[in-house]
Amino acid sequence: MSIVEEVLEITLRSLAVSGTATLLASTWSVPLAYILAKPGRLRGLIASILEALVGIPTVLLGLALYMLFSRSGVLGFLHLLYTAKAIVVGQAILVTPLITVTACRVLKSARESFEEMALALGADDLQAMAIALRESLPGVASSVVMGFSRAVGELGIALMLGGNIRGATRVLTTAIALSVSMGEYDLALYLGAILVAISVLVSVTVKLLEEVQGP
Amino acid sequence: MIALGLTAYWMFTPHVVRVRISTTTSLYQTGLLDRLAERFEEKHHHVTFEFIAVGTGRALKLAERGDVCAVFVHAPRLEEAYVERGVIVGGRIFAYNYFVIVGPSSDPAGIRGSESAAEAFRRIYRAGEGGRALFVSRGDNSGTHVRELSIWRLAGLDPQGRPWYKEAGQGMAETLVMADEMMAYTLSDISTFLSLKEKGRLTNLEVLYSGGEELINIYSAYVVESCGGAERMYAEEFIEFAAGPEGQEIVASYGEEEFGRPLFSPAASRLQELKALWEKLAGAQG
Amino acid sequence: MIIELKGVWFAYPGSRRYALRGVHMRVEGGRVVMIEGPNGAGKTTLLKVLALLYRPVKGAVLVNGDDYWSLDPRTQLSLRRRVVYVHERPILLRGSVLENVALGLKLRGVPGAISGALETLRAMGLEYLAERKWRELSAGEAQLVSIARAVAVQPELLLLDEPMAHLDEDRRELLVEILRELKSRGVGIVVASHWPQDELLRIGIDRVVRVVGGEVRAL
Numbered sequence: 001m002s003i004v005e006e007v008l009e010i011t012l013r014s015l016a017v018s019g020t021a022t023l024l025a026s027t028w029s030v031p032l033a034y035i036l037a038k039p040g041r042l043r044g045l046i047a048s049i050l051e052a053l054v055g056i057p058t059v060l061l062g063l064a065l066y067m068l069f070s071r072s073g074v075l076g077f078l079h080l081l082y083t084a085k086a087i088v089v090g091q092a093i094l095v096t097p098l099i100t101v102t103a104c105r106v107l108k109s110a111r112e113s114f115e116e117m118a119l120a121l122g123a124d125d126l127q128a129m130a131i132a133l134r135e136s137l138p139g140v141a142s143s144v145v146m147g148f149s150r151a152v153g154e155l156g157i158a159l160m161l162g163g164n165i166r167g168a169t170r171v172l173t174t175a176i177a178l179s180v181s182m183g184e185y186d187l188a189l190y191l192g193a194i195l196v197a198i199s200v201l202v203s204v205t206v207k208l209l210e211e212v213q214g215p
Numbered sequence: 216m217i218a219l220g221l222t223a224y225w226m227f228t229p230h231v232v233r234v235r236i237s238t239t240t241s242l243y244q245t246g247l248l249d250r251l252a253e254r255f256e257e258k259h260h261h262v263t264f265e266f267i268a269v270g271t272g273r274a275l276k277l278a279e280r281g282d283v284c285a286v287f288v289h290a291p292r293l294e295e296a297y298v299e300r301g302v303i304v305g306g307r308i309f310a311y312n313y314f315v316i317v318g319p320s321s322d323p324a325g326i327r328g329s330e331s332a333a334e335a336f337r338r339i340y341r342a343g344e345g346g347r348a349l350f351v352s353r354g355d356n357s358g359t360h361v362r363e364l365s366i367w368r369l370a371g372l373d374p375q376g377r378p379w380y381k382e383a384g385q386g387m388a389e390t391l392v393m394a395d396e397m398m399a400y401t402l403s404d405i406s407t408f409l410s411l412k413e414k415g416r417l418t419n420l421e422v423l424y425s426g427g428e429e430l431i432n433i434y435s436a437y438v439v440e441s442c443g444g445a446e447r448m449y450a451e452e453f454i455e456f457a458a459g460p461e462g463q464e465i466v467a468s469y470g471e472e473e474f475g476r477p478l479f480s481p482a483a484s485r486l487q488e489l490k491a492l493w494e495k496l497a498g499a500q501g
Numbered sequence: 502m503i504i505e506l507k508g509v510w511f512a513y514p515g516s517r518r519y520a521l522r523g524v525h526m527r528v529e530g531g532r533v534v535m536i537e538g539p540n541g542a543g544k545t546t547l548l549k550v551l552a553l554l555y556r557p558v559k560g561a562v563l564v565n566g567d568d569y570w571s572l573d574p575r576t577q578l579s580l581r582r583r584v585v586y587v588h589e590r591p592i593l594l595r596g597s598v599l600e601n602v603a604l605g606l607k608l609r610g611v612p613g614a615i616s617g618a619l620e621t622l623r624a625m626g627l628e629y630l631a632e633r634k635w636r637e638l639s640a641g642e643a644q645l646v647s648i649a650r651a652v653a654v655q656p657e658l659l660l661l662d663e664p665m666a667h668l669d670e671d672r673r674e675l676l677v678e679i680l681r682e683l684k685s686r687g688v689g690i691v692v693a694s695h696w697p698q699d700e701l702l703r704i705g706i707d708r709v710v711r712v713v714g715g716e717v718r719a720l
Contacts, residue, residue: 001376039515071396072418081396082381117592119554121605122582122654135594159385163393166354166382178384181269182356183276 007175011194014171017084018152021091022099025151026144029096033103033140034129037111047104053097058156065090066160082163087171090157095147102146106139107132138210145206149199172198232262232445234453237277238287239358241387242434243268245406245478247310247469248287254465255456262449270386271357278303284442285450289404289434290358295497303437305451307458308489310434310466310479314362316424317391317408318400324348326400332429333370339400340372343379349399350374353390354382358432363402365496366429395420404432406470406478413474433493434479458483502565502583502657502689503529504551509560511546520546522715523560529689530657533680533704536693538712544693545589547712548660551691552586553577582609585656589663591647593635598622598646601635605654621653625679640667648676658689665694665701673700680704 001009036043036050067073069081080086110132118128133140155173162169164178172195179188238248243266252264267274267283271290277283279302286303288294297303316326316335324342329335342348352374353360367374374380381399383390387407394401395417405425411417424430436454438447456462463481470478482489504527511521520543528534528551536544549555550562553569562569564580572580585605593601599618606614622628627649630642638646644667651659665673677700680690684704692701711718 039513041515044515082393113588113592114594116549116554117588118604118608119581120552120586120588121608121650122578122585123608124578127608131594159389163381163389164354164384166384167376168381170384174384178355181273181386183270183272183274185276 007191007194009167010170010172010175010191011198013084013169014152014173014195015198017087017158017171018091018148021088021151022095022144022148024088025092025095025099025147029099029147030103030140030144032096033100033107033143034111034133036100036104037107047101050097051101054101056094056097058094058154059160060156061094062090062156062160065093065157069161081161082165082169084162084169086161087158087169090161091151091154094154094157095151098150099143099147102143103136103140106136106143110136110139141206141210145203148202152198153195230261232449233265234262234285234446234449235265235267235283236285236287236450236453237267237269237274237283239271239274239289240268241359241404241407242287242289244388244410245470247466247479250465250469251457251462252453254461255453259449259452264453270355272355275302278437278439281439281441284439284446285436285454286439287434287436288358289432290361291433291435291493291496292361293356293358294435294437298437301440304440305438305454306435307437307454308433308435308482308486308493309454309457309462310482311485311489312405312432312479313425313427314359314402314430314432315405315408315422316400316430317394317403317420318348318423319398319419320421321398322423324400326423329424332366332424332427335424336366336370337372340370340374343374343377346379349379349381349394349397351381351383351390351394351397351399351401353387353402354384355386357387359387359402359404362430362432366402369429391417391420409470409474409478428492431492431496433482433489433496435493503527503563504553504584504658505563506550506557507561507563509550509557509562511550511555511557519558520715521550521557524550524715524717526551526710526717528658528691531684531687531689532707533684533690533692535701535706535709536691536712537709538695540695542712543715544695544712545662546715547717548586548662548691548693551658552584552660553581554586582654583656584658584660585651585654586660587647587651587662587664589666591640591643591667593638593643593647595635597631598627598633598635598638599631601646602650602653605650609654618650618653621649625649625652626675641669641672644668645672645676648679652679652683656688658691659683660691660693662693663695664692677701677703 036047068075069086070076114135115128115132118131123131153173155177158171158174162174164170164174172191176188176191179191248266256262267277271288271293274286274288275293275297278286298306316332324339326335326338329338339348339350343350352363383393387403388411390401391403391408391411398419436457438450438454442450463483466479467481468477506524506526509521509524510519512519524547536547538544550557556570569577569580594604599615602622603614603618606617611617619631622631627645630646648664664676668676681704684690694701
């Protein structure tokens with residue numbers, strides 16, 4: 001395999017792994033954000049715990065999950081360790097607080113205004129929820145993009161759960177770490193540029209899609 | 216006020232020379248360099264050593280960029296490349312030990328009692344092709360990885376791309392943990408293996424083959440050519456100390472209390488022989 | 502339709518302060534009630550309780566004599582659909598004015614929501630706004646559109662929160678006309694305003710209620 005092919009393969013894997021992780025995380029983070037987007041003591045407590053977890057070190061989470069997935073760990077029987085699936089699970093957990101907290105902010109104002117407006121106009125609960133969600137779609141999309149950006153740029157989980165195995169679990173960040181340790185700074189910077197380009201591209205694409213969808 | 220404070224600080228603090236040394240993670244983690252530095256600093260109060268522990272490739276790269284004043288490494292072929300370019304000079308061999316081939320205690324490839332490291336690798340290859348064994352490679356161009364590749368070459372085999380051959384692209388400790396999880400074979404330096412084993416991190420792996428010329432691991436120290444002044448002077452003195460009688464005594468006993476056996480052998484007594492082996496390693500693999 | 506509050510106390514979730522303190526009040530079809538009082542007195546809260554949006558902490562909300570909050574959800578929904586509350590600050594969805602005005606009808610699954618909305622706009626003299634996007638409206642236009650959206654569902658009770666706030670004189674006149682018309686058709690109207698407005702008097706106010714510190718005083 002040529003270096004270009006290998007870089008392409010790593011890039012595609014990064015996209016697939018972090019994209020899946022982000023979408024997976026969104027399926028529970030957005031509903032959770034919706035639930036938390038109402039005032040209340042318990043909700044406030046959960047929200048502040050999640051806010052604190054936004055900055056959790058990825059190696060720490062990686063280590064905790066490694067202990068779970070390891071042969072002698074509680075979930076060892078799943079044989080997830082050192083597979084791309086393990087990275088997906090780890091990154092999905094990693095970005096859950098970020099997506100939930102940022103989406104919650106958007107949904108909070110949507111629930112206060114749009115949901116109440118819809119109820120006042122005679123919507124049932126589901127209709128009101130659908131309207132609040134639809135109106136906050138651009139904001140929720142941005143928090144999902146932020147989640148993706150965090151996932152695709154993290155190193156600790158990919159390294160500990162994936163193992164940076166060539167042709168199997170090597171992603172952009174682990175490839176960068178490897179190039180740096182090998183003293184191949186040029187390659188590391190090149191891979192870094194791809195990483196940044198992906199994040200920017202995804203963010204801009206989502207913005208454009210919103211524009212097309214229209215005001 | 217601040218300016219005054221800084222001036223006072225400069226005037227009344229004895230000037231300390233800080234010598235930066237890059238080294239490989241595996242060597243640094245044994246603690247040998249810290250022990251050597253401690254002893255040296257006892258006699259030289261105005262110097263302090265700062266070790267930057269990174270991968271072998273990066274350790275040499277740091278030297279090339281002039282970010283460090285000395286390097287302590289164990290990858291003859293890579294060292295040779297930097298020596299040729301004049302980046303590092305004054306090489307001294309200060310210690311050696313042997314790489315070990317580790318694997319699951321059940322030894323599915325049956326490498327115990329192999330006649331040579333190359334023979335052991337051939338057996339792993341055969342078992343791998345038969346679906347009975349896995350091998351985890353460092354895959355990071357480190358000294359250990361370079362050695363592993365040279366043994367495959369000696370065995371006349373190329374495992375790259377085989378499904379049972381996993382290129383980890385990580386440090387020694389991570390690679391060992393992976394091999395342990397996967398019940399796979401790998402090549403390791405003895406000290407990283409023993410320290411992880413002692414911490415109970417490796418439940419399945421055992422040393423299955425060791426010793427022999429093919430597995431010798433030679434540790435050398437160099438001064439970085441671009442480094443100068445007091446820093447260079449102390450760097451040269453420190454390397455001299457490590458390779459000298461006092462340093463060699465520390466090398467000979469280091470690790471005994473923790474692992475019940477020394478991790479290194481002093482180089483001084485076998486220097487000619489080691490130099491010849493170093494040349495062979497530096498040349499043969501290029 | 503008659504909505505009656507019996508000793509209603511209300512506090513926002515997470516807050517210990519009561520925004521309403523033992524309120525008794527009654528609104529019904531064909532009558533116009535004006536709620537006045539200083540900012541923060543509880544006017545908006547009172548309107549939202551009347552609109553069946555907020556559930557009191559204590560006390561009862563009787564709709565045609567039934568305790569609303571102990572009814573089953575389906576009955577609640579069908580009753581709630583006969584009352585419409587309009588926010589002080591217009592809350593419009595992304596999309597055109599027409600789509601916004603059709604919203605209430607769509608939520609009820611009424612066939613021909615769009616033509617119904619157009620009819621309402623026409624009746625209110627706002628037809629020219631139909632194709633405008635929500636972002637292209639002035640504050641006054643947005644307020645009228647949000648009122649039109651409420652009118653479109655033909656409520657039996659219309660609750661308006663500071664409806665004059667963003668309107669210039671001509672538009673205030675227009676709104677008064679619309680409200681008079683609604684009253685004559687038997688719609689009950691409740692208007693909250695923090696300062697007395699002469700225009701409102703011309704709707705034919707039947708009763709003025711003053712709210713201070715979460716308590717209601719009939720005048």
